[in-house]
Amino acid sequence: MASWTSEKSASATVIVEYLPSGDGTRKARRPPRIQWTWRTWLMCLAVVTLLFLVVSISEKVAQHFLGPRRTKDDPLENWGKPGTGTEELAWYPTDFLRDVVPLPCHSHNDYWRKVPLFTALYAGCTGVEADVWLRHGDLLVGHDTASLQASRTFHSLYVNPLVDILTRQNPSTDFYNDTRNGVFDTDPGQTLVLLVDVKTDGDETWPWVMEQLGPLRERGWLSYTENGQFRQGPITVVGTGNTPFDLVVGNKTSPRDAFFDAPLDRLEGSGFDATNSYYASVNFWDAVGQVWWKGEPSEAQLKKIRTHLREARSRELVSRYWGLPAWPIHVRNRVWQVLVEEGIGMLNVDDLDAATKQDWTKPGTF
Ligand SMILES: *[C@@H]1O[C@H](CO)[C@@H](O)[C@H](O)[C@H]1NC(C)=O
Numbered sequence: 518m519a520s521w522t523s524e525k526s527a528s529a530t531v532i533v534e535y536l537p538s539g540d541g542t543r544k545a546r547r548p549p550r551i552q553w554t555w556r557t558w559l560m561c562l563a564v565v566t567l568l569f570l571v572v573s574i575s576e577k578v579a580q581h582f583l584g585p586r587r588t589k590d591d592p593l594e595n596w597g598k599p600g601t602g603t604e605e606l607a608w609y610p611t612d613f614l615r616d617v618v619p620l621p622c623h624s625h626n627d628y629w630r631k632v633p634l635f636t637a638l639y640a641g642c643t644g645v646e647a648d649v650w651l652r653h654g655d656l657l658v659g660h661d662t663a664s665l666q667a668s669r670t671f672h673s674l675y676v677n678p679l680v681d682i683l684t685r686q687n688p689s690t691d692f693y694n695d696t697r698n699g700v701f702d703t704d705p706g707q708t709l710v711l712l713v714d715v716k717t718d719g720d721e722t723w724p725w726v727m728e729q730l731g732p733l734r735e736r737g738w739l740s741y742t743e744n745g746q747f748r749q750g751p752i753t754v755v756g757t758g759n760t761p762f763d764l765v766v767g768n769k770t771s772p773r774d775a776f777f778d779a780p781l782d783r784l785e786g787s788g789f790d791a792t793n794s795y796y797a798s799v800n801f802w803d804a805v806g807q808v809w810w811k812g813e814p815s816e817a818q819l820k821k822i823r824t825h826l827r828e829a830r831s832r833e834l835v836s837r838y839w840g841l842p843a844w845p846i847h848v849r850n851r852v853w854q855v856l857v858e859e860g861i862g863m864l865n866v867d868d869l870d871a872a873t874k875q876d877w878t879k880p881g882t883f
């Protein structure tokens with residue numbers, strides 16, 4: 518807590534010092550009209566940029582020195598370096614998840630990270646996200662079309678590594694021949710949500726997703742519903758983006774092993790529940806609004822949040838907001854805190870390190 522207070526006062530000092538010296542001299546010469554020439558605009562832009570930088574840097578510095586730090590060695594440090602045997606994507610260090618405590622955080626933009634999927638798992642996130650594009654007869658994974666590469670497929674980045682991890686977690690021995698262990702040693706009953714964000718045409722792409730999940734399905738590792746009952750497995754597949762609801766629920770193959778990402782702000786009076794959906798998500802900015810500098814959601818915003826979360830809970834759906842404010846850091850943290858206090862199902866995070874370096878699921882963390 519101390520760190521956020523000190524940052525705020527540091528940035529406030531900067532504002533006080535800066536404005537009079539830049540503004541005051543101008544005012545002295547020709548008050549009171551300000552001429553909005555391109556120079557003035559440029560000055561404003563420069564001041565805003567400078568303030569932005571100062572706040573960003575001071576928050577980062579404070580976080581670095583004052584925040585608790587991970588002490589574990591990073592087993593993913595040498596990932597992908599030549600000669601390490603990790604140039605192929607489907608590799609991970611044995612036992613790298615041994616001490617990892619799972620947390621209800623959803624790793625957004627997962628494939629941007631140094632090691633897709635593994636970085637999120639190592640941080641303890643129980644939700645990962647893959648943006649998939651149907652291209653040249655395969656599902657490629659990437660944030661936009663420019664980042665697509667033939668080797669970065671849904672198979673190579675997600676399905677194969679998960680099969681690999683779960684195979685190791687479920688050895689067949691004289692003492693154990695079950696197949697239901699999840700990816701986290703410290704909590705084998707914890708499911709990992711694989712959120713598949715379909716970027717290309719839904720009707721065309723979704724059947725490919727279903728087909729490529731085959732290796733996980735065959736081994737009995739997918740959560741499913743049967744006769745209106747949800748049965749949790751090590752992996753829970755949720756379709757979002759262009760995923761067509763009708764295709765997800767219209768698949769009459771029993772049991773059904775993929776779920777929909779329901780609209781969190783439109784649950785009231787709808788048919789979304791745990792038999793067809795798993796997450797209920799919405800863009801925070803669109804559905805709740807912007808949270809300004811103070812970082813405190815207004816009463817009206819809080820009311821909206823409570824309605825959303827209550828509706829999700831009553832349908833046994835896992836609530837999630839995406840597009841949460843990311844900056845300034847104290848605002849982001851305050852919003853995280855409010856959502857945790859209000860009982861959010863899954864916290865969407867871009868900054869894995871900040872989100873997972875302390876156990877914010879415990880009361881009084883912030
Ligand atoms: C393993 O599976 C077999 C048959 O499925 C069962 O009879 C046996 O008791 C199991 N062993 C253990 C250790 O669970």
Ligand SMILES: *[C@@H]1O[C@H](CO)[C@@H](O)[C@H](O)[C@H]1NC(C)=O
Binds near residue numbers: 772
């Ligand atoms: C329907 O579900 C089954 C397994 O549950 C899957 O194998 C199949 O590919 C799915 N079909 C479509 C069109 O999604």
